[in-house]
Amino acid sequence: MDFGKYSAFFLLSMLKFLFTPFGGPAAKLTFFETYFSCVSGAIFSATIFYFMSEFFLKRASKKRAILRKEAADKGIELPLTKKFTRTNKFIVRMKMRFGIYGISIFAPLFFSIPLGSIITAKFYGKERFTFLIIVGGIFMNGFVTTGLAYLVKSLL
Numbered sequence: 307m308d309f310g311k312y313s314a315f316f317l318l319s320m321l322k323f324l325f326t327p328f329g330g331p332a333a334k335l336t337f338f339e340t341y342f343s344c345v346s347g348a349i350f351s352a353t354i355f356y357f358m359s360e361f362f363l364k365r366a367s368k369k370r371a372i373l374r375k376e377a378a379d380k381g382i383e384l385p386l387t388k389k390f391t392r393t394n395k396f397i398v399r400m401k402m403r404f405g406i407y408g409i410s411i412f413a414p415l416f417f418s419i420p421l422g423s424i425i426t427a428k429f430y431g432k433e434r435f436t437f438l439i440i441v442g443g444i445f446m447n448g449f450v451t452t453g454l455a456y457l458v459k460s461l462l
Contacts, residue, residue, distance in 0.1 A: 311335060312343045319347030323419050323444070327452040331459035337452060345448040351419040352440050359427035397425060406430045411443030419444075 311333050318326040323344065330340030355362070377384045401409055409429055414422030423440065430436045 315343040316347035319344040320351035328455040355420040355423040359424040410439035
C-alpha cells in the first residue's frame with residue numbers, strides 16, 4: 307500500500323475531480339485504488355463546501371460591502387460588476403434545463419468540487435436530498451472517469 311499516492315489522489319480530487327483519475331494508470335495504481343482514493347477526496351471536499359456554503363456566501367457578500375464602503379469613503383467610484391456574465395448565464399441555463407439532478411451531479415464535476423458544491427447549495431440547499439444526489443453523482447462520475455482512464459491505458 308502506497309499511502310503517499312493515495313493521499314495525493316485524495317488531495318487532488320478535493321479540488322479538480324474530473325482529471326485526477328487519469329493519473330492512476332501512470333502511478334501504477336489499480337482501478338479500485340484510484341477510484342476509492344479519488345471518490346473519498348471528492349466526497350470529503352463536497353461535504354465541507356456544501357455545508358459551509360452559507361458561510362462562504364455571507365463572507366463574500368460582507369467583503370464586497372466593505373470594499374464598496376472603503377471606496378466610497380475615499381471618494382472612489384467602483385464600477386458595478388457584471389451580473390450577466392457568460393459563466394452565470396451558463397449556470398442558470400443549466401439549472402433551468404436540468405434542474406436539481408443536473409446541477410447536483412454535473413456542477414461539481416465540470417466546475418470543481420468546491421465551486422460546484424457551493425453552487426448546488428445556493429440553488430438547492432433547502433431541498434432534502436440534494437447532498438445525497440451530489441454524493442451519488444460523485445460515485446457515478448468517479449466510476450466513469452476512472453473507467454475512461456484505464457480504458458485509454460489499455461488501448462495504448
